[in-house]
Amino acid sequence: MEKPYVLGIDMGGTGTKFGIVDARGNVLQSSSIKTPDYPDINDYCDVLCAEMKKIAEAFGGMQNVRGVGAGAPNGNYYTGCIENAPNLPWKGIVPFAKLIQERMGVPCRITNDANAAAVGEMTYGAARGMKNFIEITLGTGVGSGIVIDGKIVYGHDGFAGELGHTKIVHGPEGRQCGCGQRGCIEAYASATGVARSAKEIIENSTKETSLRKLETITSFDVFKAAEAGDEVAKEIFDFTGEMLGKKLADFVAFSAPEAIILFGGLTKSGHWIMEPIEKALNDNVMPLWKNKVKLLVSTLKDSDAAILGASSLAWDVQAQAPMREA
């Protein structure tokens, strides 16, 4: 009998979540550890693997587990290494997949979180049956996973799909981005970007708005205000949607996807944000693509999505190319 389970790891700067997943995409059991508690990568892997084995025990042990998939910042699919991740405790190049394989006795594949989300979307979510789509993750940052002919695009070096760091504003007036550049779409469409846009639009507006009294503004605050008829809130979504939609049009010209799938907190604002994105997308594509490319919201469950996406890397480990030497 085929081994019926895979393990998924969602590694972040503050926490690492992990769980066991069945072939239907159910996260059957999960747990977490605090990433910064382990300044030595070996200690981190020891604890993480011990915890994952405990979970596997409840499902018949490791002989029922096909492999481990991990989504990690700066995770390189080709080498299995985490490379120079600014928000993790381990500096330089960490051979993460190898460390996990040694401890777990099954293959491990890693990639970044947005690629993991795209694989998850294709395996269990809104992109089931699609061969060509782009997943855009809207969170603390803006990430992307590009799928062409049913496969994630990793590129020459393993780091393809950094669409959050394409430019929507060129020159000094572009907003400073965390990556060191200016004018990246991440600086406008991430959670921080929306908060900054909100602040700027409120300051430049004389209109009444309930948002003016807030210290920090989230997209959910803007959503609630928009629902209550707040004009300034609508302006914030219109601005954000226009910036993002314009870049999505560029992405369409690249890979002519069947759909662009948006994932993350911002999409919870529903039509307030989706309509301006869709308008800017269709206003900025060539005639042949106008109203042809589907704009969808992810159907992955938020709480499980990252574990699920990561775990789905592990299903066809054998079918994938062997890892390159780091």
Next chain:
Amino acid sequence: MEKPYVLGIDMGGTGTKFGIVDARGNVLQSSSIKTPDYPDINDYCDVLCAEMKKIAEAFGGMQNVRGVGAGAPNGNYYTGCIENAPNLPWKGIVPFAKLIQERMGVPCRITNDANAAAVGEMTYGAARGMKNFIEITLGTGVGSGIVIDGKIVYGHDGFAGELGHTKIVHGPEGRQCGCGQRGCIEAYASATGVARSAKEIIENSTKETSLRKLETITSFDVFKAAEAGDEVAKEIFDFTGEMLGKKLADFVAFSAPEAIILFGGLTKSGHWIMEPIEKALNDNVMPLWKNKVKLLVSTLKDSDAAILGASSLAWDVQAQAPMREA
């Protein structure tokens, strides 16, 4: 014995060139007909195929020809059709590959000219041995062929890789592009785009320049002036290179290519254009790609490149996916 030859067709709005090619990439014999002379596609195909058979006769006849590859405006690789090409005499959807196959008795594959150039570059040119690169064709328009994992990206509908129609200037100040949009990089980096930039820069400059007296300006005129020490000519290349390099940086974030390969007349201006492109590219990529992505000039011979590129589609016709229904 394997059939040793392929036929290549380079279809344009004014002329159609075609020739027979050996496995080393030599165009052994070629000829041409005038595209607008045949308002009926069947007449066009009759004459084209009769001419190609004549050429094949000199090399042992059609039993020595493996297949036919064609580069055509709006050529759809998946369906084998030319779809709504504005600059060709035949309107609507033309099942070109089928019409050629019927007459020639061998498989025919089509794509657009930029994709054909990319396949040619990979088979015979600067991209030999590369699995991930982007070919940018700089001519009357700006085209692109994107290669990922050794394969051209066709996308969901067969029309991926329209990088000439991604935007470098958003809003009403963007230049009108032939595609109907504003601000596309094609409107700045095509031959017409360079001529327009030249005109604008000369009009806004009080500097002495030999270019001021010219009625129409080509990139070769600008090149000659730059070589002679003309400051305005250098400004024109700096402006054009900056616009193009900024967009190339976006493309790198998409597919993380090993190289970007430039093809066409503009590249003849050597370091005058290549240095500003390279500077803008490296100024606008994420740190991880700075000075890592090769910027190369095509090594395909201009006169033969289009026939060569198109013909290379025909080498592994059997290995490729069957055509979809139109």
